[in-house]
Amino acid sequence: MTTASAKPLAEQLGRDLTLYDAADQLFGTRIGETLNELLIKGLMDFFDEGQSVWRMPGRQQGLFRAWANIARRNRRLRMRGLDVAAILDRADEPEAMIDLVMTRLGVPEQHWMRYVTVELSRLHGWAGFVRWRAQAVHYYWQQRNPADLTDYLAVRLVLALALLEDAGRRLRRDLRWPALLDFAAAHPRECLLRRELNAGTVLPDFAHRIEVALDAGEPAGLDALYLDYEREKITREARTRARRVETMAAAAGMGRDALLGRDDETLHQVIDGVYAAKAHEGMLWTRSLERAHLRWLLAQIDAAAAADAPGAAPAGPMAGGMPQGPGDAVQALFCIDVRSERLRRHLEAVGDYETFGIAGFFGIPIAFVEFGKGHETALCPAVVTPKHVAVEMPHSHAKHAESLFELAHEVVHDLKNTVLAPYVTVEAVGLLFGFDMVGKTFAPRAYNTWRQRLETRKPPARLLFDKLSEADALELVANLQDEMVLRAVERHFAVKREQLTSPMIRELRETALENRKGQTELARRFGLDAAGEAVFIRSLQVEYRVNPDQARIQLEHLAKIGFRPQRQAQLVGAALRGIGLTGGFGRTVLVVGHGSTSENNPYESALDCGACGGDHGLVNARIFAAMANRPEVRKLLKEQGVDIPAATRFIPALHDTTTDEIRLADLDELPPALLRRIDRICEDLTAAGRLTAAERCQALGETGISGPDAAARRVKRHALDWTQVRPEWGLSKNASFVIGRRELTQRVNLDGRAFLHSYDYRVDPKGRLLETILTGPLIVAQWINLEHFFSVVDNEAFGSGSKVYHNVVGRFGVVTGNLSDLRTGLPAQTMLRGHAPYHQPMRLITVIEAPLALVEALLAKLYKPRELVHNGWIRLVVLDPETGRAQVYDPEHREGGAWRPQPIRLPAWAERHNMQAPS
């Protein structure tokens, strides 16, 4: 409930309070709560995405109409005294309903927009979801059951009007806007006393007196009481403040006498100053936190560069004493995710690995259709819309035989959803569930291994991302249509394939596609009359979708599949140049995407790769590696100035951030000569993974870890344990984003707190690659950082509270308890350790290693990064290699120049082989 403050009602109405909030505060009704309850029930029914077994009917008409149809007949609403049907009968369209309700409530039109903002902010989770759905035109459920903010607002206003009218009838008062304002104007003091009483901020010892006075309703008494009350409240607050000032002074070493010895003027100013500072206290703390971290980071970079000075032992692949040839190091491309930082550090320590950071989708935005799923998933950051489709095709087209186990599993789980079954089946079937539960709880690893053996594996599949030629596409569509024709003939006439010839099938297809007319061979052979034949052709067109429109749509979809070789080369080239890897390729380049594993975790996707739209990055890695391995792509890349030797092989891999295991993929496509090398790489990766797990176990507060082995086992258990509320910390404690060479941060232990994007400004004179980074990965990282910031400062309002009370609703979100606002943000278990915050809330400290002039030019050109930097949503630091200075941008103290320089040492610039700028 909103708390009353000393601001008058007239000011707050429509700005901070809705009409029913005001009524609740004045008259102690509970309209706001009831409204939210009724609305949430309706929303949960409408937005269900397959979780409930009894579905709401008529949802395809849109949110408002579907809800109205049900609400008109809802007897429970009528029993509460709400005459919703009468209101709904007055208008059909949501806009008309909004207009009707707002005029009936008497809200003046110039206040409508602000009033609507307040209304929408009440359940900002649900409203945010509706808002997203309204613009997600390709979302399957939105296409089936459309909803937008206007519908949502109309439903909300209808309920508000019904509740207000009902409350007005019961209290025998007019609760409309002009009436409430008049009441506030005529009885301001009574108004204030009422608000104090009902908003829960009243001084307890006055509560009874105020109640009695309000019941009596005598104005003089109320006035006197109000004056008493105000005086008392202000005095108490003043006394509290005085006490606190004394405490503060005492803590500063100033005793009471010393304090009171000053003159009034000084003390007056001090008191004002203290209370002015309190308003800014949060910002002061945040800036201090940022200062500390920034100083530490720059000092570390500086120290690392000093250690790297000529004469000192060189780091990186040249370490270890023996001079290595250019082809012996293994390069590995990781996502910029903070969790990759630990692994990269350990991997570099374990062997000769050169790691790079790149956005997790590897610069290839695709919409992916997984085998067996009927829809596209966008594997790219949310700010990007993919224009190409990639499809997964299994190696063999064998029919997917249902295993007995899977069938039984499905039946047993379906039984849970019927109403009467539990009464009957719990004795018989309950034991099976119990077995499952016991196994999963007490021995998750062993039980999981055993279960894996029973479940059928997905057939090995290959990714299709090359453009289909038109001939291929037409053939594909024709094959599909033939298949449809066959099925239709079999079903309608019980004629099997053996009795038909290919020309007959073709003829039927062409007739359905309206490419030919006349009697078909089928009709002649089987003695169909013209009418029967027409019916069959019609059925082919409508039921089996063998018609020209559908064919065109199918061709369009097929045209979106894949990339042309030029486009492939362009994407791979841009990605490699963007990270500064344009030469000196080793014989193996690992392309490592990341994902996570957890059980019983609605936030599973939050732990996956944000750059891949909340999915794991293996698909993008496989496509990137496959593209980069293609000879024709390499030929085109050579023209761009990126020379990949023929011996170099790109291998995709997946880093599971919960267990720190790295699994190489597409090994069946490798030439056998490489397999030995792969073994060694796998060993190195396992070792690095174990070291990372050991480090992470410390952060997770695990005890009894004797070494990396034990740590690896422990984190594996976390991934499989359905009772684990914190399988990993995820991106918590993220603090900075470093855009520059790996040499900058190679010797620095960033403790898994930094996003690292490789970048070499020398191959980017015009700043185009930096532009891509600033408008893509930087925005993603900023979103991640601020999501964590606000989820930790107020976990109940911006975050989603404790996972323990979450219930999944409609398969798309969680609510707390069984009826609450849709929870947004991250849960308490990810942000807090017990009650203390684990993530440190500060803005993303973005470090860019590039000349200041370049960065300033880009900021002047790009709108969004400029807005973020100038308004202080990220803290920007530019390490200028040409002047050897670190320029820190201070958004809160811009007068006199926002850039504050300080000297810094940067690592020496190694010569990259084949250092040509692109033409």
Added chain:
Amino acid sequence: MGGLLGSMLALPCFVLAGLCLPLFPLSVGVNRLLQRQPTRAGDRLAQPGTKALVLVTLPLVGVTLLAAGRWLAADDGGWLVRGFALWGGLTSLLYAFRLLSARDGQIWIGQLYTSALALVWVGVAHDVPPLLPALGLALSLLPLWFLLDGLTRRFGIARTGLYPGLALRMPRFAALFIVAVLVAVAVPFSPGFFAIADLAFGGVGANALLTLLPLSLAWLLWTWAGINLLAGIVFGEPRVDLDYADLDGRAVLGHAGGMMCLALFGLVLVERML
């Protein structure tokens, strides 16, 4: 004695008893007394200790008067006693309903007291000896009474909704408060529960609808009211502008000790029942 004269003499006894084992509208007096605020300094009648004494002694007086009345009426007073039993049952239900919307602590206890002791009449109609149940019901209210007094001393008034979230700020107090409320609403194993069980099943008319209906309904409404009281005081978000002072060790021992004694008394009641 007996006969018509006996019954007529018994009537004023019963009515006087109705002041102490409250029957509406005679209950108004008791409730006024229990809710009396101190009008001047040194107003002894309004002290919590005094009121606690009243809470305990009134039932005893009432039971004595009741016994006297029954002796006067002897066997012919059956219809009289049944009439009063009905009156008692209705009073109990009335006050139980009113209890649901009571927010002030003292009003709450007063109404619960009325509702509880009116049930004694219902038992009396079936020859249940009223002393122990009456005592059990009245004593069950004492722990809550003292804790409510504690709230009044800290915040100026004992009332739901004004200072929620006690469980977070005053955990010891909140724990004792929860137990006290449960004891007061005659949750199983409190003396009040055994008292009600006694009234319901202890007499010859056990299981009669007229006995069980008011008892169970009243009991149900009490638990609902108890939860309302808890929800408004113990649970919720604590206010940031108030000072919360928890109980110190001695006070905890005092309250806990009192509740222990009550538990023992409950055992005595059970003994008597069995």
Added chain:
Amino acid sequence: MTKAVYDEAAGMTTDVHGQAPADEAASGQRPGDGGKHRLALGKQLKIRSMVTVAGEVLPFFWPMRQFIHHNPLHGLEHLPFEDAVTEAARLFHARGWLPRSAYQRMLAEGALNRDDISAEVDAFVTAWLGDRSQGDAAATDGEVAAMLREILLAMMTATSQPGPGDREPCAEDVLACLRRGGRG
């Protein structure tokens, strides 16, 4: 479409206690058939765009099957950070910063430095006194400044944070209580 444009398009008056428009034709309604309230297309679009603009401050919510980390204050990124946090705290009834005890714990653990806090406090005091005394340089170095700096540093690092009261007594009242020694 900003609020200003919308207001202009609607041709609003600035009457605070505005009455509901009584004239149906003027407000763009059509006489309804069967008593139903119907709007002209123009008015429908106006209401739609009003709702869209009003909703811009709300953060999107993606279905959790593909969780997208998103700035909850994305709709307020046109404001400076501190102002945006204040506005969001008002709009969503939330707290924009951690409670002081959490920061003090971070200070104890070493994530924060007293010197940094001190520097920030100094900067604040300089700016605030500078504003108050209209650029009179002497004030910012004087005794008030020094005292304020020490007291603020002590407040942040060594005292607990009280809940926000909903009354703002003026400094005179506080001073009076201070002088009275809490006995009034």
